[in-house]
Amino acid sequence: MKNVHPLLIFVLALGVFGIITTEMGIIGVLPEVTQQFRITAAQAGWLVSIFALVVAVSGPFLTLLASGINRKTILLSAVLLFALSNTVYAFAESFETMLIFRILPALAHPVFFSVALVAAAELVPREQSGKAVTKVFAGITVGFAFGVPLTSYLAKSVSLEAAFLFAAAVSLIAFAGILFGLPSMPAREKRTYGQQLGILRKPQLWLHIAAVTLIFAAMFSVYSYFAEYLGQVAHMSGAWISAMLMVFGIVMIFGNFLFGGLLQKSATRTIAAFPLLYAVMYVLVYCLGTSPLSMAVLAAVWGAVHSGGLIVSQTWLMEEAKEAPEFGNSLFVSFSNLGITVGAAVGGWFLTLWGVHQLVWSGVLFALLAFVSILAKLVRGKSQQSILRGGTITEKH
Structure with missing residues (x-):
């Protein structure tokens, strides 16, 4: 083809x-x-x-x-x-x-x-x-x-x-x-349900799933209240908020291709760095977002980073679900929706208890947890490789 x-x-x-x-x-x-x-x-x-x-x-x-x-x-x-x-x-x-x-x-x-x-x-x-x-x-x-x-x-x-x-x-x-x-694209080899469900037995996959859920929670714990944040913290008018929503969405298009290119160059580094990048962006929004002009610039950056979460998360999960790609992608869709639900709920809780300005810390929390889960997977992967190399050396002796 x-x-x-x-x-x-x-x-x-x-x-x-x-x-x-x-x-x-x-x-x-x-x-x-x-x-x-x-x-x-x-x-x-x-x-x-x-x-x-x-x-x-x-x-x-x-x-x-x-x-x-x-x-x-x-x-x-x-x-x-x-x-x-x-x-x-x-x-x-x-x-x-x-x-x-x-x-x-x-x-x-x-x-x-x-x-x-x-x-x-x-x-x-x-x-x-x-x-x-x-x-x-x-x-x-x-x-x-x-x-x-x-x-x-x-x-x-x-x-x-x-x-x-x-x-x-x-x-x-x-x-x-x-x-x-x-x-016509018939299934080349019909995988049994057991073979596809078998990927769920991999502990590494669940670390990937946890990271995807947490990344989406980080994204939507704050984005779900985007308009309210712009209005109450940046003191933007309704017309400005509408314009920022449009800018956010348009920049997402460019961010999608930016992160796609970064993943092509180095998937592991891009995936590991993403939640930290999001956390830094949220800190900037917290510190500088009270100014309408600064918030307008940050909204564009926010849109670019936000779009990266989609393709970064999907790439990360599919790395561990290659044996059943359609099933793996469906896991991505399901757990990303779970992350949206959890993130919006926790973000609303932060907003109710501490006010709109403190909302970003819910995003920072989820972003750092996502980084920890990614780091745990990378460390686990390296330790398993070391064990395998050690076993190979022993066999040779």
């Missing part, structure tokens, strides 16, 4: 963009949803939380069940379900219907994401696989940068139906691209 057209990787990224727009875009249209269905904000919030919960719980198991199916079939089915769900949102006459169709695409989310990353890596020569995965990951950052704000804009300026139909159209375009561009 060395002659794959570059647009095919773009199509996979577009599918990821559609997923993020569907998952996160709902956040920007919750006020319109509450008005349309005459429900409370707390009730509307279930549209967000139910999605994340379903992804976290079901991801590995559904990916495991789909592991023997042709990857093209899986990708087509997933994006079609996302298109269908968004169309239902646009014309739903009850909140319950909308809630049900939040559950269905959440089931497809981790499966599509896991398979798309593996497919991207297999569609290009081995030496280009890292770049291909980075490009697919760009669909996430572009979704945050443009998909979420555009969905909100359409809901407010045109209609709620237009916002959901936009997301449906994106998924349908991805469907057409996959249908006509992607070659």
Whole structure:
């Protein structure tokens, strides 16, 4: 598959963009949803939380069940379900219907994401696989940068139906691209469920999982309250906060490729340094973030570093899950969602007890814990290599 057209990787990224727009875009249209269905904000919030919960719980198991199916079939089915769900949102006459169709695409989310990353890596020569995965990951950052704000804009300026139909159209375009561009990709060797679940017996994998969970907790313990921090600490107006959210998302696109390049040069150093970099950035935000001008600059840096957490975490986890790549990617999706949930909860706790300005210390705490878990894995790996070398020397004697 060395002659794959570059647009095919773009199509996979577009599918990821559609997923993020569907998952996160709902956040920007919750006020319109509450008005349309005459429900409370707390009730509307279930549209967000139910999605994340379903992804976290079901991801590995559904990916495991789909592991023997042709990857093209899986990708087509997933994006079609996302298109269908968004169309239902646009014309739903009850909140319950909308809630049900939040559950269905959440089931497809981790499966599509896991398979798309593996497919991207297999569609290009081995030496280009890292770049291909980075490009697919760009669909996430572009979704945050443009998909979420555009969905909100359409809901407010045109209609709620237009916002959901936009997301449906994106998924349908991805469907057409996959249908006509992607070659058939049957599972080369059907791994048994036992073989795939076998990676869970590796102690090293759980250190990787812990690091991924903690990295995402570090990222979202503070980012979940980004707008509130800018308003109360940096004293920015609503217009400035909106602009900073857009800047944050746009810079994430460039940060994604920056960290992708660093991982290509030295994956171990980049992964080990990342949580420390995040901790330093949070300290700078704490010390300098009271000035609107300084915070504007730091928000751009923050966006670049934040985007790195996605690809750094995925690379770190897949290093220990090579025997079952789709299942490994589903573990990444599930535990990153767990990290988001834990991080947002602990960040809210810090905010309630000590105020918005002290919020960043929850991020610093999680970042340092992530570094410790990465360091523990690296030390364990070196000690095992030493034991193996010692055993080889003994055998020779």
